[in-house]
Ligand SMILES: Nc1ncnc2c1ncn2[C@@H]1O[C@H](COP(=O)(O)OP(=O)(O)OP(=O)(O)O)[C@@H](O)[C@H]1O
């Protein structure tokens with residue numbers, strides 16, 4: 233037995249816990265809490281001609297919350313994120329369901345295949361989408377080839393942003409729902425049918441509630457990053473499609489008003505946090521069908 | 530006939546799971562489908578339930594052809610081997626489910642659930658989730674969910690397979706009593722012959738996708754119609770060998786022993802045959818009894834099985850025979866020479882198929 237292992241055996245339960253968790257805590261502190269804390273601090277400062285000035289004030293927050301354009305951006309961001317996540321869920325369900333039911337031994341391959349576009353990185357994907365949706369993109373070329381009028385208003389619109397974000401996050405949601413369905417006992421549907429439920433009824437009574445948690449996780453995985461999206465709307469959204477995340481990004485680059493940007497980040501953090509909190513309230517683990525939830529009493 | 534299965538076949542791809550199955554069940558009958566694993570019992574049950582469509586043939590319930598109807602329009606209920614309770618619903622909600630699908634009004638539904646909980650002693654568990662129940666409790670909920678909607682037919686697919694012996698015996702008695710109480714046919718799938726024999730009115734022996742025999746349980750046990758049934762139902766000694774003429778009727782030449790067949794095979798010219806005798810019909814005696822017409826051997830071991838014992842006897846040809854019938858005055862111990870005998874009329878004799 234190595235001396236290291238002997239030493240380990242001498243430790244009490246709580247000491248061992250400390251040893252195991254310490255690196256994780258350290259990592260989180262260093263790369264999550266410290267940056268977050270510094271953003272919070274900076275958000276109460278002031279920037280003047282590319283200089284941070286450390287006098288404590290609330291002006292940034294007042295600006296973020298009262299400036300009509302920021303409110304519009306925020307509202308637009310929330311709405312976009314909502315539409316994107318709902319669309320993703322609506323698209324991912326049939327895809328995941330089909331793969332599980334008919335994928336056979338290619339199930340895993342099909343799901344991994346969905347994620348292939350990821351390998352190219354976000355910028356390339358957005359540019360590829362431009363190639364499809366743009367004024368002389370694939371879609372319009374196709375339409376014209378068929379003798380149909382081209383879509384004027386596809387590229388550089390809010391719709392294009394939504395399409396881009398859906399394209400970006402669909403694999404996440406599909407994977408979340410796929411994993412959920414993978415653990416779902418489809419024979420429960422036999423029971424539902426024998427006891428009087430039709431196909432639709434069986435879905436809403438059994439399949440949906442038992443895969444609700446997976447669906448909600450997929451939703452959150454899309455909603456939170458969509459809320460902060462900046463690259464996709466910048467490339468696809470056009471002039472009147474500015475989202476909150478874009479506006480925030482420009483505080484750190486173009487205008488150099490870092491403290492305002494920091495305040496915007498904090499606000500975004502709270503909106504996202506609030507959403508996650510609301511979502512978590514919608515989950516009743518006891519009713520999720522997870523074995524082990526609740527336990528015996 | 531209340532439940533009729535007419536010439537039903539089922540193939541999965543190229544595999545024939547069932548072929549030419551006919552079964553007619555009366556309204557108040559308890560029928561067991563007994564057969565080895567993979568014989569097609571569950572498939573037959575799923576066909577009755579409508580969870581599977583027959584490749585050919587018809588299913589009739591109460592005179593109505595339901596072959597084309599989906600499960601939810603057949604008015605049947607089913608208890609599954611792995612329970613399949615809805616994990617996101619409490620016991621009460623699980624029991625309520627079939628009633629909700631029937632759009633039963635609230636008061637009637639509550640009354641039914643109370644009735645169900647009472648007869649199955651589930652009242653204290655009503656608000657638990659399935660994962661908070663023991664196997665036996667889940668079993669009772671599954672049974673309750675089958676009974677609560679008062680189906681036209683209750684199908685049970687090895688519902689007791691996951692229970693220990695004691696609980697199983699209690700449940701056997703209870704299930705039988707619910708069947709009598711409700712007066713509807715129960716179709717009970719099992720590969721446990723004791724279960725089939727203790728509960729049912731009739732037994733259908735299923736083998737390789739066909740019904741070997743469908744008869745009163747005593748007939749299936751005492752007078753097996755086919756060689757398969759003789760092997761599968763009860764425990765028997767088997768004597769296989771060439772057939773020869775004897776002083777009275779015919780006999781099987783079995784490892785130097787002569788097994789008299791009485792009247793059996795009188796009209797047959799089979800050259801070889803097998804004779805089966807149940808171990809409880811095989812009598813063991815001490816060697817000093819009258820040896821005429823009996824088989825001599827040596828007692829090798831005695832295995833106690835509770836109410837009875839099995840005597841493993843090595844007969845003089847070297848073969849092993851099991852006997853479990855013994856006169857209470859007989860005292861034998863391993864190593865003793867013994868005699869074996871039986872009532873020739875109780876032999877079940879099947880001519881061997883002629884090898885091509
Ligand atoms: N969906 C299916 N696809 C292909 N083959 C199937 C299917 N369902 C059943 N089978 C086959 O049909 C045969 C009968 O199956 P079934 O489940 O009816 O057996 P069983 O008598 O219930 O056996 P057990 O006692 O083990 O439950 C088996 O060989 C099985 O492999």
Ligand SMILES: [Mg+2]
Pocket residue numbers: 570571572686
């Ligand atoms: Mg089975």
